[in-house]
Amino acid sequence: MDKKIKNLIEHKEQLFWSLQIAGWVAFCAARTLNSYAVGYEPEFIYPVIIGTVGGFWITLGLRAIYQQLRQSAISPLMMILAVVICIFLSSMLFSIVEVWSMYNLYQSDQMEWIPKGFEFIGRTLYDTFVLLTWTGLYFVINSHFQLQEEKEKYLQASAQAHQAQLKMLRYQLNPHFLFNTLNAISTLVLDKRAVEANDMLSKLSAFLRFSLVSQPLQKTTLEEEIYALSLYLDIEKVRFQDRLNLDFNISEEAKKALIPGLLLQPLVENAIKYAVAPMEKGGTISLDAKIKDDKLRVILSDDGPGLDGIPKDKNNLKSSGVGINNTRERLKQLYPDSHIFKLTSGTQKDTLFRGVKITIQIPYETKLDILSEVAQ
Numbered sequence: 544m545d546k547k548i549k550n551l552i553e554h555k556e557q558l559f560w561s562l563q564i565a566g567w568v569a570f571c572a573a574r575t576l577n578s579y580a581v582g583y584e585p586e587f588i589y590p591v592i593i594g595t596v597g598g599f600w601i602t603l604g605l606r607a608i609y610q611q612l613r614q615s616a617i618s619p620l621m622m623i624l625a626v627v628i629c630i631f632l633s634s635m636l637f638s639i640v641e642v643w644s645m646y647n648l649y650q651s652d653q654m655e656w657i658p659k660g661f662e663f664i665g666r667t668l669y670d671t672f673v674l675l676t677w678t679g680l681y682f683v684i685n686s687h688f689q690l691q692e693e694k695e696k697y698l699q700a701s702a703q704a705h706q707a708q709l710k711m712l713r714y715q716l717n718p719h720f721l722f723n724t725l726n727a728i729s730t731l732v733l734d735k736r737a738v739e740a741n742d743m744l745s746k747l748s749a750f751l752r753f754s755l756v757s758q759p760l761q762k763t764t765l766e767e768e769i770y771a772l773s774l775y776l777d778i779e780k781v782r783f784q785d786r787l788n789l790d791f792n793i794s795e796e797a798k799k800a801l802i803p804g805l806l807l808q809p810l811v812e813n814a815i816k817y818a819v820a821p822m823e824k825g826g827t828i829s830l831d832a833k834i835k836d837d838k839l840r841v842i843l844s845d846d847g848p849g850l851d852g853i854p855k856d857k858n859n860l861k862s863s864g865v866g867i868n869n870t871r872e873r874l875k876q877l878y879p880d881s882h883i884f885k886l887t888s889g890t891q892k893d894t895l896f897r898g899v900k901i902t903i904q905i906p907y908e909t910k911l912d913i914l915s916e917v918a919q
Contacts, residue, residue: 555688562684563602570673571595590644597640598670601633602677609681630674637674638666721751727782743781750774754805764910765832765839766798768807775808779815786825787815797832800839801908803877809866810843810901818847818898826898839907844900850888867901874905881906 571591578587608629612622724747731740753771763771769791780787811828819826831842867886874882883904889897 559606563599566677567595567599567602570598587645590641593644594637594641597644598637598673601637602674605629605633605674605678606681609678613685626678630671630678634667634671634674637670641666641670721747724778727778731781739781743778746774746777746781750778761804762801762908763804764798765793765800765802765841768802768804769793769798771805772807772811775811783815783819783825786822787819788825788827790827790829792829792831794833796834797839797841799909800832800834801910802839802841802905803873806870806873806903807841807843810870813866814843814845814847814899818845822847834907837907838904841903842900843903845898847898849898870903874903878905 574591574594575588578591609626612625617625724743728740728743728747731737731743750771753774776787776789807830811830814828819828827846829842829844831844833840871884874884883902885902887900887902889900
């Protein structure tokens with residue numbers, strides 16, 4: 544929602560009083576100028592002021608009644624009927640105040656030949672128009688703000704649902720990783736490799752601490768993401784040792800780029816599961832990141848058997864695990880129309896490459912860019 548509209552909603556009461564005072568001051572000024580234009584003497588200002596004050600308080604009463612009507616569960620037809628009755632009775636009261644003030648606070652030959660009854664009827668018709676205009680503006684403005692408030696509530700509800708979905712996509716990955724790691728620690732303990740088991744527990748604790756502090760809706764620099772990834776890979780290296788090889792090529796400019804927290808970890812976990820673990824000699828996971836055309840492009844690849852080498856019971860068509868699906872959904876939620884997520888699979892027969900290559904492209908942002916947007 545526009546910041547100006549949102550600010551007006553938050554100060555709606557102040558806005559009402561500003562419009563109420565300004566409106567009746569303008570009414571008083573217009574009546575005074577019109578009276579002088581038709582030849583009334585300066586003393587006519589007194590009944591004009593009395594009438595303005597009376598109209599001011601009468602409309603405050605109408606406001607209180609309208610608020611009760613809007614909060615009630617009456618039908619639209621009954622609402623209109625009640626408003627019409629309120630306007631009719633209020634205009635009569637308004638006219639009584641004005642006619643009384645004119646005949647008691649202002650003496651003029653111009654008024655001697657006008658019967659009070661005709662003056663009262665004329666003022667009633669005029670005041671009905673004034674109060675009808677005031678009522679129309681009241682309901683139009685309140686309806687507008689009510690519509691904006693409903694829109695704000697809808698946007699907040701959508702944002703909360705959006706956040707819940709992102710959290711679900713992020714946190715459902717952790718139990719799978721935790722299960723595998725605890726199994727590995729259990730194996731080390733059974734093999735009486737206490738030092739390695741303790742080292743793995745320490746690294747698991749550091750990774751989980753980082754994971755819990757990192758919020759799925761907040762972005763982190765690629766450099767910080769690589770640090771989190773190194774914590775995870777340190778744990779996996781205890782399991783695979785020399786069978787797990789890494790080849791990272793990150794440009795200095797790319798390190799400053801902001802990406803969703805823990806975006807790469809599930810993809811690396813997926814590569815280890817399907818490209819490194821099944822291979823007797825292990826495998827290599829490569830990560831390349833650079834800035835091109837104001838976009839951050841990250842390429843994660845492995846030299847495993849590719850998607851065609853994964854058993855069908857473990858492969859959901861062209862998706863090799865929950866990590867790819869969740870990463871695709873997170874990017875779709877965070878960058879609806881400004882991202883690329885491309886999955887390419889090669890085999891041993893391919894001359895270009897073998898394994899799985901994932902290309903991610905998102906807008907290039909830095910912490911300075913975010914701070915500038917917040918300042919604006």
